Amino acid sequence: MPMDVYDRLDQHLARLKAAGESHADFAKRAGMQPADLSRARKHRKGLDGHWPAIAKALGVSLDWLHFGEAPPAAQAPPVDSIGEINRALLGENHRLREQLRRQEDENAQLRAELAAALSDLRGASAPPVAPPTTAPPVVRPQ
Secondary structure, rough: OOOOOOHHHHHHHHHHOOOOOOHHHHHOOOOOOOOHHHHHHHHHHOOOOOOOOOOOHHHHOHHHHOOOOHHHHHHHOOHHHHHHHHHHHHHHHHHHHHHHHHHHHHHHHHHHHHHHHHHHHHOOOOOOOOOOOOOOOOOOOO
C-alpha cells in the first residue's frame, strides 16, 4: 500500500524521536497542541489547517509531505545526520572545556612560578609582587 501523508509524518516523527525530540516538542515547534497531534495521528484526520506548519517544522516541502514527489533529503538534512552533528558538537564542546581547564591550571602554575622568580630577584626583604593578571594598556603617542 502506498504511503500517505500520515505515514510520511509518522516516519519523520520516528526519526525525530530517535534523535531525541519528543512528539510533544515537535507539536509545539509546529505550533499545535501535543494532544491535537496525537489525536490526529491516531484517527488519521484533523490536521488540515496544520500541514504547512508541519512541513516547515519537518524541513520538507508540502508537496513531498502530501504526495511524496520530492525526497525529503533535498529539502533538509536527514534527522539521523542532525543527531550525529549534535553528538559531535557536544563532544567537541566537552573537549574544548577540558582543554580550557587544563590551560587555566597551567596559567595558574606559571603565574605562581613568575611570582616566585620575581620575589627571588627582589630579594627576601622586598614584599612579593603579584604578576599582572591582564596586559597593561597600550599607550600610543599622539
